[in-house]
Amino acid sequence: MFHWLEKHPFFFAVGVFLVIAFAGLVEILPNFAQASQPVVGTKPYTLLEMAGREVYIKNSCNACHSQLIRPFKAETDRYGHYSLSGEYAYDRPFLWGSKRIGPDLHRVGDYRTTDWHENHMKDPAGVVPGSIMPAYTWMFTNLADINTAYADQLTNAQFFNVPYNKPVPMKDGTTLTVPMAKSVAEANAMALEEAKTISADMKDKDVQDMVAAGKIPEIVALIAYLNSLK
């Protein structure tokens, strides 16, 4: 058979394709629908959080930080409860990372504050002596891309049925509704309101002036996102 295949390239190629496609079908498909179900307490990202998530991706934070707590004592001691599949239901793309040059961030919102992040992003080694993380000073001047984040939210709602403007169940038995804007203008206004709650806890005068002038620097969005990681 193999000798025959070697003389018939078309059938050879078909054979190779079937052999390599097989594993993917068996491993990936069976669990697909189930794995995308959210757990109770998982909510869609707000507009500013989404913009912050894009800042996180733009700067490849995931190159050095994981968002996946493995079920070991050493990990749960350090980072909190191990990660659950449903917690990632609204993560497109996933941001587990593959290398911890820095610590895991999956529940960083539980133990770091706006204030801490502000100082740390400006001068990591000043906050954590010995840190090899570079400073991300440009995030204090670059503006967050709210329009793209809004388009991201819309895409999530329209193509993947992510429940914006719908009540989602929370752990304490209540429900919570994450609102989504009806227009670009409303979206920018909403993001600014969110940004004000973050910048109120920040010390940087320039950042506060920018927010007061209706502009949202990347750092504000990023901190909103990091605070949402719980």
Next chain:
Amino acid sequence: MENRPLEYDYTVAKMFMLTTVLLGAVGMLIGVILASEMAFPGVNTMLGSLGLNEFTNFSRLRPLHTDSVIFGFTLSGIFATWYYVGQRVLKVSMAESKLLMFLGKMHFWLYILVVAAAVVSLFMGITSSKEYAEFEWPIDIAVVVVWVTWGLGIFGLIGIRRERSLYISIWYYIATFLGIAMLYLFNNMEIPTILATSPAGETGIGAWYHSVSMYSGTNDALVQWWYGHNAVAFGFTVPIVAMIYYFLPKESGQAVYSYKLSLLSFWGLMFVYLWAGGHHLLFSTVPDWMQTMGSVFSVVLILPSWGSAINMLLTMKGEWQQVATSPLIKFMVLASTFYMFSTLEGPIQAIKSVNAIAHFTDWIVGHVHDGTLGWVGFMIMAALFHMAPRVFKRELYSKSLMGTQFWIQTLGVVLYFTSMWIAGITQGMMWRAHDEYGNLAYSFIDTVTALHPYYTIRAVGGLLYLIGFFMFAYNIYKTMTSGRRVEESELQSASPMAA
């Protein structure tokens, strides 16, 4: 007329040889910069006075390193060798078909365009975040066009072949084409955000190139690592095996040791490799049975991997003196040795209890690099060394320079992986250490500062490899421009080299 030897046309092969060298140098240079940044964080802000920190810091550069060595250096090497090996084993010249020649050139120029677009977009931070699949949808579409163009070229050349039976290397090139096509398509399924409409009726909101992944969370991770792992399979393993099956027998003048072994290794590799992707997700939130499958198949994978490697080493049976006399054979024999080493190390790391320590640490980085520097890099450079005299009809410029390069780079690789082993295991053990009261023994930063010496050694190792690569580039350049002209009769097996 049929008795006249064929004149093969290496126009396209030469073009891709050029990009192999150029993009290799760029990718490895960025690698050395990244390594220095980890050892000496001040390097991150080296262009601070120009306000360019945003573009030189570790996180922004990291995808540029991985993508330029994978899709720049390695892929160019694969294309260059295809446009050389393909003609020779199929016994047909590119010059015989205007269409194939056109497709080949188009393939090259489209590839250059995609490379340029990819470099610019990654510097700007336009990325989908998925490792080795960072490009956004417009570039993804262009990549598909480049790939299809290459595929048309492959099957076109096969279509007009004189040699009916496909040589082993051709099997591997076909598998490379099909494997990457399947993986790339499925992993990059995404919805461009410009397709969304706001309730107020606005369309085309935000950045036009932005997209949202078709899969979420755990599913996205599963598809990504099915891709990520197998992009290694079909980018770093399969096509490199294609190369060694052609170049080692050719350069040494020896017949391949065993046809049956090559058959077993090929079909074994095709079947087993794809299952092993799950080993990137051990102890994650993907179902346990998938993790176990990933782990088990990783160990099974030793069989077909070693099959190829042993087949190559035994091809040298009775001719081992060539390893001592020819630096070119040295490169290939060490490449297959590193292949064996790396395909043993991988399965060890895929065992769950080992992975619990190794995952997220530098040991993984070390593993990748003994494979890429030792196996992929050495084999591609050896292939280009073998091709250069035949393509340019000139003698290799300097044998002694090749020898020096070999030892400098080997030392570089050894420094690289030994330091990363120690760094990885040190960090993995420190992360899990508890004191007598059951509290964590180290804060995270303790586990970072402890690695400084190893990061420094790694940067030195990487620098040595880069220096060797520049020697390689210089040697090829001098061969092109001032090597002694040679006749066809000198090019039968061992490549001609000047002292």
